[in-house]
Amino acid sequence: MVRVAGAGINRADLLQRQGFYPPPPGASPILGLEASGAVASVGNGVTAPAVGDRVMLLVEGGAYAELVAVRATQVVPVPDNIDLIDAGGIPEVFITAHDALFTRGRLQDGETVLIHGGGGGVGTAAIQLARQHGCRILVTAGSAEKLARCIALGADAGINYRTEDFVARTRELSDGRGADLVLDIMGASYLGKNIDAVATDGRIVVIGMQGGNQAEIDLGVMMRRRLSLISTALRSRPAAQKAVIVAAFAADVVPLLADDRLQPVIDRVLPLEQAGEAHRLMESGEVVGKIVLDASAHV
DSSP, X not given: OEEEEEEEOOHHHHHHHTTSSOOOTTSOSSSOSEEEEEEOOOOTTOOSSOTTOEEEEEOSSOOSSSEEOOOGGGEEEOOTTSOTTGGGGSHHHHHXXXXXXXXXXXXXXXXXXXXXXXXXXXXXXXXXXXHHTTOEEEEEESSHHHHHHHHHHTOSEEEETTXXXXXXXXXXXXXXXXXXXXXXXXXXXXXXXXXXXXXXEEEEEEOOOTTOSOOOOOHHHHHHTTOEEEEOOSTTSOHHHHHHHHHHHHHHTHHHHHTTSSOXXXXXXXXXXXXXXXXXXXXXXXXXXXXXXXXXXXO
């Protein structure tokens, strides 16, 4: 059991609030997929973490609260250099980005990656992770300000999807090859364009469906160019899979956070009671990175 200090806001929370994304069977109906705080108690047989440890965690629900129950295998220590409340905005986006890029997408050092929604939580995490592997990073976003933030985080080039053709720009910026990997949050509305933007032998990893969930594809094109279309979600994974994913995050990502090679991008912190305002801000598209709810007043 963890006494919550910070709870990150995710788009999945907005969908659940609207009735489109119910929690998995057995999960808490309370909103919130990630949190940080201090361990309040541990169950029988748990050797780590210990009571009082600063931790961040991944859950299937229940993070917008004073206390949250979580499997020990989904908890990792918060590095000393990371603010405990800010840490509430780390697990969901960094774990999602790490798993999608390297496990699902098989991103290799030096490859070109196109990251849609570069100014979002997963986008800002993915930029930093890909930079650690020497990749060429192209991002899409809807404003010059967001693109500038993406460049500052390590992106090589930004594409304004409102005013530019991201397929043409991706081809231009990759000397005609296209991106080796596309990390996509849009789903159906971008699928055809992503196929046009990805290189031969490339991979498209879909992690969101903001643009719908049904689309037609030309399998002939995919077969001729040996393309891979991969979809993934984190929340519905079995506990055993989550344990493996969190362990990979702890091994590969947390040390980079601990020595400041990666940083959580926190747009703002609001009191837990202002969760509704946090959702409104996320829906407005005015946010870069994460919004975190501060539950520390209840400690």
